[in-house]
Amino acid sequence: MKIAIVGSCLTRDNFNSKFNANYKMFFECVAHQHQANILSLMSDAIPTHGQNLDKYTGFRLKHFRSELTKEFLEELSIEKPEYLLIDLYGDIYCGAIELGNGNYLTNNTMFKGIPVYDESNGKIIRVTDGEYFDIFKKKFNDFYKYVMSVTPKTKIVIVKNKFGDKLSSGHNLSKIRLENGIPIINVKKLNELWEKYNSFLINQYKFRFLDMTDNDYLLSDNHPWGKFYVHYTTNFYRDFFNKLQKIAVDDYSKKIIELEKSNKRLKKKVKFYENESVTHLIKRNLLKVKKINQLNNYIKGRT
Structure with a gap:
C-alpha cells in the first residue's frame, strides 16, 4: 500500500525498519x-544551480533539493499514493522566510550553507505571529486543490501530535538543552498552536486523523x-503503526461491503435474466429495436 x-x-x-521492523x-x-x-x-520552485548542493549526498541531499525544487508535488502525481500523511512540524517548529511575490522558504537552520538561505534578508514569520495562519490557510487550500487534481483517490490523513519535554530517564529535555547552550522551545505554547492548526484542517476539510496526542509519550x-x-520511545512508533493499520483495515472493510452490495445487485440481474420467459425476452428486444429505429428516423429527418 503506497503512502506519501x-x-x-x-x-x-514509522516507515524505517529501525522503528517498525x-x-x-x-x-x-x-x-x-x-x-x-x-x-x-506551495511556493515557486528555486533553481538548484549555485546552491552548493553537490557537497551533500543521500537523505540530506534529497531533503535540501526537494525544499527548493518542490519535486514532491510531481512525485505525488506520478505515484498516486493511497494515503497522504501530513504532520505540521515544518510550520509549527520552523516557520518561514519571506522571499517576495508570495513565495517562502522553510526557516530550517539545517539549510545553513545554502546561498538562498544564507543570503536571504526576508522577514521571518512564525506560527506565533497572527499573519502566519492566514497565509497558511490560503497555501493549504492551494495544496489541497493540487492533490485532488492529480491524485483524487488519495486519502489525506492528519497526524495529530505534540512536542514532548520529558525523557524516559526522568530528565527534562529543555533543561538539558539550556545547560548545553542549545535553543529551547515553548512546548506548551507550540502544542496549543499545533492543536489549533490540526483542528482547522480536520474541521474545514473533514480529514481523517491519526491521533498521537491521547498519550503523553516520553x-x-x-x-x-x-x-x-519529537524523538520518542519505541511505544510511540508501535502505536502509530497500529493506528494507521486500523485506518487502512477500516477502509478495506468498507470496500468489501460495497463489493458485496454490488455483487448482490448483479446476482439479482442475472437471476432475472435466467428466469425470463422467451416471450418477455422477445418483447424486450423488440422494444430496443423500436427505439433505435425511432432514433434513426429522427436523425434522418434532421438531415
Whole structure:
C-alpha cells in the first residue's frame, strides 16, 4: 500500500525498519517532503544551480533539493499514493522566510550553507505571529486543490501530535538543552498552536486523523537521531503503526461491503435474466429495436 508524507521524522520514522521492523509487509513510502512547511511547499520552485548542493549526498541531499525544487508535488502525481500523511512540524517548529511575490522558504537552520538561505534578508514569520495562519490557510487550500487534481483517490490523513519535554530517564529535555547552550522551545505554547492548526484542517476539510496526542509519550534518551522534542520511545512508533493499520483495515472493510452490495445487485440481474420467459425476452428486444429505429428516423429527418 503506497503512502506519501509531508512532515518530519515523527511520521517518517514509522516507515524505517529501525522503528517498525516489518513495515514493508504493509506499506511503501513512495514520496516524502521532509520538514517543509506548507508555505514553502506551495511556493515557486528555486533553481538548484549555485546552491552548493553537490557537497551533500543521500537523505540530506534529497531533503535540501526537494525544499527548493518542490519535486514532491510531481512525485505525488506520478505515484498516486493511497494515503497522504501530513504532520505540521515544518510550520509549527520552523516557520518561514519571506522571499517576495508570495513565495517562502522553510526557516530550517539545517539549510545553513545554502546561498538562498544564507543570503536571504526576508522577514521571518512564525506560527506565533497572527499573519502566519492566514497565509497558511490560503497555501493549504492551494495544496489541497493540487492533490485532488492529480491524485483524487488519495486519502489525506492528519497526524495529530505534540512536542514532548520529558525523557524516559526522568530528565527534562529543555533543561538539558539550556545547560548545553542549545535553543529551547515553548512546548506548551507550540502544542496549543499545533492543536489549533490540526483542528482547522480536520474541521474545514473533514480529514481523517491519526491521533498521537491521547498519550503523553516520553522522549527517548537513546534515539538514533539524538534527544529531541519529537524523538520518542519505541511505544510511540508501535502505536502509530497500529493506528494507521486500523485506518487502512477500516477502509478495506468498507470496500468489501460495497463489493458485496454490488455483487448482490448483479446476482439479482442475472437471476432475472435466467428466469425470463422467451416471450418477455422477445418483447424486450423488440422494444430496443423500436427505439433505435425511432432514433434513426429522427436523425434522418434532421438531415
